[in-house]
Amino acid sequence: TQLLEQSPQFLSIQEGENLTVYCNSSSVFSSLQWYRQEPGEGPVLLVTVVTGGEVKKLKRLTFQFGDARKDSSLHITAAQPGDTGLYLCAGRKAAGNKLTFGGGTRVLVKP
Amino acid sequence: GAVVSQHPSWVICKSGTSVKIECRSLDFQATTMFWYRQFPKQSLMLMATSNEGSKATYEQGVEKDKFLINHASLTLSTLTVTSAHPEDSSFYICSARDLGESYNEQFFGPGTRLTVL
Numbered sequence: 001t002q003l004l005e006q007s008p009q010f011l012s013i014q015e016g017e018n019l020t021v022y023c024n025s026s027s028v029f030s031s032l033q034w035y036r037q038e039p040g041e042g043p044v045l046l047v048t049v050v051t052g053g054e055v056k057k058l059k060r061l062t063f064q065f066g067d068a069r070k071d072s073s074l075h076i077t078a079a080q081p082g083d084t085g086l087y088l089c090a091g092r093k094a095a096g097n098k099l100t101f102g103g104g105t106r107v108l109v110k111p
Numbered sequence: 112g113a114v115v116s117q118h119p120s121w122v123i124c125k126s127g128t129s130v131k132i133e134c135r136s137l138d139f140q141a142t143t144m145f146w147y148r149q150f151p152k153q154s155l156m157l158m159a160t161s162n163e164g165s166k167a168t169y170e171q172g173v174e175k176d177k178f179l180i181n182h183a184s185l186t187l188s189t190l191t192v193t194s195a196h197p198e199d200s201s202f203y204i205c206s207a208r209d210l211g212e213s214y215n216e217q218f219f220g221p222g223t224r225l226t227v228l
Contacts, residue, residue: 033216042115042204042219043155088154090217097143097160099206099217104154 003027004091004102012108016078021105023089024071030092032072033099034063037086046074079109114138115207117220124195125228132190132223134205140185141207145217146178149202161188195227 007022023032031050035043047056049065049072056063060083062075076083089102114137124130134144142163147155159180160168167180177199179191188207192199204222 035219040202040222040224042117042206042221045216045218048216098157099145101154101157106152 003100004089006087006089006102006105008105009103010106010108012110013079015080015109015111019076019079019107021074021087021089021107022071023073023091023102025091026070027091027093028069030069032065032069032089032091034072034074035088035090037088037104038084043088076107079107081109081111083107084109113209113216113218115205115218115220117203117205117223119223120221121224121226123226123228126196127194129191129193130195130225132192132203132205132225134188134190134207134220136186136207136209136218139207139209141209142185143208144182144188145206145208146180146188146190147204147206149204149222155204158190192225195225197227200225200227 003025005024011019013019031048033048034046036046037043047063052067052069054065060077064073087105090099092099116135116137118133122130144161146158148158149155157170158173161180161182163182163185169175177193182188202222202224205220206217208217
């Protein structure tokens, strides 16, 4: 069982549709990060959230950190083919040094 | 800013040989670097935490004698896969934490694809 559970594992949508990816845990995290990774490349940091209830926007991407800092979501509005990739959430516990990754959500946006 | 490089980007080697992968933080200092491996269509799995000037901390199940880590400076960590075998074929990714970043954000290198024949 992974510490961070991402859902869904795979998402295929048409260009212009909206999508939401969830990242859930029973543990509390001091911070949570979202990354996007394309095939053959390393993950690229999209956002870091640190405050319970925090909402951050990055163009068409909206990130939310749960009030209890145990879960997070990523919402993409009007998805484009360029949004295709593996989305990873990763959290760091309050006293921890390690970043724990979720299982990833593979997103495919078809033109 | 916050660029992490890896070299080589890919390597093919024969079974039994050793392969060294370098990870550099180009525009920041990092006392801590991390090494991950990733199998196709899977998430990243932490192998070890590399601390500048001290021994690396390995995750459970990772053989420290097989995956040698050296963190000689604040900008360079190396991972050596010794006596590589086909099952070691994977995508290896390093990451570094920016000392000057208050949120302790981690930045990742582009990865190294290792293929052992």
